[in-house]
Amino acid sequence: MSKKVLVANRGEIAVRVIRCCKVMDIPVVSVYTEADKDSLHVSLADESIFMEDRRGYLNGDTLIALAKETGCDAVHPGYGFLAENAEFADKCKESGLIFIGPSAKSIEAMGLKLEARKLMQDSGVPVVPGSGLIESIESGLAEAEAIGYPVMIKASAGGGGRGIRVAMNKEQFCELLPAAQKESEVAFGSSEVYLEKYFDKPRHIEIQVIGDHFGNIIHMGERECSIQRRRQKLLEESPSPVMNEALRDKMGSAAVRAAQTVGYYGCGTVEFLVDEEMNYYFLEMNTRIQVEHPVTEMVTGFDLIKEQIKIAYGEPLSIKQQDITLKGWSIECRINAEDHEKNFKPTPGLIERFYPPMGPWSRMDTYLVEGIKITPLFDSLIGKVIVWGHDRKEAISRMRLALDEMVIDGVPTTAPVLRKLLDDEEFIAGRFDNNYLEKWLKTIL
Amino acid sequence: MEIKTDMAGLVESVLVAVGDVIETGQKILLLESMKTIMEVNSPSDGKVIEIKCESGDFVDEGDILVILG
Numbered sequence: 001m002s003k004k005v006l007v008a009n010r011g012e013i014a015v016r017v018i019r020c021c022k023v024m025d026i027p028v029v030s031v032y033t034e035a036d037k038d039s040l041h042v043s044l045a046d047e048s049i050f051m052e053d054r055r056g057y058l059n060g061d062t063l064i065a066l067a068k069e070t071g072c073d074a075v076h077p078g079y080g081f082l083a084e085n086a087e088f089a090d091k092c093k094e095s096g097l098i099f100i101g102p103s104a105k106s107i108e109a110m111g112l113k114l115e116a117r118k119l120m121q122d123s124g125v126p127v128v129p130g131s132g133l134i135e136s137i138e139s140g141l142a143e144a145e146a147i148g149y150p151v152m153i154k155a156s157a158g159g160g161g162r163g164i165r166v167a168m169n170k171e172q173f174c175e176l177l178p179a180a181q182k183e184s185e186v187a188f189g190s191s192e193v194y195l196e197k198y199f200d201k202p203r204h205i206e207i208q209v210i211g212d213h214f215g216n217i218i219h220m221g222e223r224e225c226s227i228q229r230r231r232q233k234l235l236e237e238s239p240s241p242v243m244n245e246a247l248r249d250k251m252g253s254a255a256v257r258a259a260q261t262v263g264y265y266g267c268g269t270v271e272f273l274v275d276e277e278m279n280y281y282f283l284e285m286n287t288r289i290q291v292e293h294p295v296t297e298m299v300t301g302f303d304l305i306k307e308q309i310k311i312a313y314g315e316p317l318s319i320k321q322q323d324i325t326l327k328g329w330s331i332e333c334r335i336n337a338e339d340h341e342k343n344f345k346p347t348p349g350l351i352e353r354f355y356p357p358m359g360p361w362s363r364m365d366t367y368l369v370e371g372i373k374i375t376p377l378f379d380s381l382i383g384k385v386i387v388w389g390h391d392r393k394e395a396i397s398r399m400r401l402a403l404d405e406m407v408i409d410g411v412p413t414t415a416p417v418l419r420k421l422l423d424d425e426e427f428i429a430g431r432f433d434n435n436y437l438e439k440w441l442k443t444i445l
Numbered sequence: 446m447e448i449k450t451d452m453a454g455l456v457e458s459v460l461v462a463v464g465d466v467i468e469t470g471q472k473i474l475l476l477e478s479m480k481t482i483m484e485v486n487s488p489s490d491g492k493v494i495e496i497k498c499e500s501g502d503f504v505d506e507g508d509i510l511v512i513l514g
Binding site: 347349379380 | 477483503506
C-alpha cells in the first residue's frame with residue numbers, strides 16, 4: 001500500500017505537517033470544520049474533507065472513517081485535540097492505520113501525571129517533591145505541611161499549565177483546592193489533583209527526545225521555555241542561556257531514561273523544572289510534537305516532523321546521539337490573537353492585512369491568509385515566528401527585525417509585547433525565570 | 446438596558462436568572478473564547494428582564510446577552 005497521511009488537526013501545525021508530507025512526496029489529506037474553511041491547511045493539502053461537526057477535530061471515529069475513506073494509511077494527530085489520547089491511538093491501530101506518534105501504552109503511562117511521577121522516581125529520574133492523590137482537604141493539608149509551603153495544586157490528568165493553583169499558606173490551600181478540582185473536572189474530565197513543591201525562581205527547560213521501534217532513543221538538546229504567562233509559553237529558545245555541556249548531558253540522559261521507561265518511540269518532550277542551584281526535576285512528558293519544536297530543528301538541522309513520519313512507517317532512527325550538536329541559536333515567538341493591553345484578552349476577528357517576516361534566517365509557521373476570520377472556537381495561537389543566529393545576540397537582533405517587518409492588521413496580537421521584551425536588559429542578559437514575564441509585564445503596562 | 450458581548454465566543458454558563466436584581470460589576474455570564482473563560486460583568490445595577498442566550502450558544506461580537514430593566 002502506498003503512503004498517504006490524514007492530518008487530524010488544524011492551524012499552524014496542520015500546515016507544518018502538510019508541508020512536510022509534500023516534501024516527502026506523501027499525498028496528504030486535511031480535514032476542516034466550518035470555522036476553518038478559509039484556513040491555509042485546507043488549500044495546501046492534496047485533498048480536504050469538510051466535517052459538519054463543529055467538534056470534528058475531537059471526533060476520533062469520524063477522523064478514522066475519513067482516513068479510511070480517502071485511502072490513507074496513517075494519521076498525524078499534531079498537538080492538542082487527540083494527540084495524547086491513548087484510545088484514539090489504539091483505535092487507529094485497530095482500524096489498520098498508523099498513528100504517527102507513540103504507542104497508546106506510552107501515552108497512557110505519561111498521561112496520568114501522578115503515575116508518571118512514580119514511574120520516573122522508580123527509574124531514578126529526579127522528580128519535584130510532591131504528594132499522592134489528594135482525597136480531602138484534611139489529607140491535602142497534611143501533605144502540604146509535609147512538603148512545605150508554597151505548594152502547587154496540579155490536575156492529575158492535566159497539562160499545558162491548566163488546572164494549576166499555587167497556595168502560599170494553609171488558608172489559601174483550603175480556598176484553592178476546591179477551585180482546582182473543579183477546573184480540572186471541567187478541563188480534563190477528572191477532578192483528581194495532587195501537590196508539588198513550588199519553587200520561587202524556577203526555569204522551565206525541556207529536552208527533546210526521539211526514538212524508533214527498535215529501542216533506539218536519543219535526545220536533541222534542550223529548549224528554554226521560561227518566558228511564560230499563566231504557565232503558557234510565549235517565547236522559547238534553544239539552547240538555554242544557562243545550559244552547559246555537563247548539565248545538558250545529565251538532563252539529556254535523564255530524559256532518554258524517562259522515555260525508555262515507557263518504551264517510547266516517536267518524538268516526545270521531557271519537561272524539567274530547574275532551580276537556582278541548577279538542580280533539575282522531572283515535571284512531565286509530552287507524548288507528541290510540541291508547539292516549540294522548530295527551535296530544535298533550527299539548531300540541530302533535523303526536520304522533526306519528517307523523522308516522526310519515517311519512524312511511524314517503521315524506519316530505524318537515522319540520527320545517532322553523536323550527530324546532535326546544537327549549532328548557533330534559535331528563538332521562537334508565539335503570535336497569539338490576544339491583547340496584552342487588556343490582560344491578554346482573546347481577540348478573535350478578521351485578518352485584514354498579513355505580511356509575514358521574510359528576512360534571511362527567519363521562518364513563520366502559520367495558517368494565516370489575508371481575509372481569514374480568526375475563530376473564537378479554538379486556541380489563540382495564530383502563528384510562530386522562528387529565527388536563527390550564530391549566537392543569542394544575533395538571534396535576538398533577527399527576531400527584532402522579523403517582528404518589526406511582520407504585519408498583522410485586524411486583530412491585536414502578542415507580537416508588540418514580545419518585540420518590547422526583546423529590548424529588555426534582563427531578557428537580553430538571559431536573567432529570567434518562569435515568573436519573570438509576569439513581573440515585567442507589570443512594569444510596562 | 447442591553448448588555449452586549451464585545452467578544453465572540455461560546456456561552457459557558459449563565460449566572461443570573463430572570464427576575465434577579467443585580468449590581469454593577471456582578472458576574473452575569475461566563476464566556477469561553479479561544480479556550481479562555483472570560484467573565485462578563487454587569488455594567489450597571491438593574492433587574493434581569495430577559496436572557497437572550499443559554500449555555501452552549503455561540504455569540505458573536507455585539508450580540509445581546511441579557512436585558513436589564
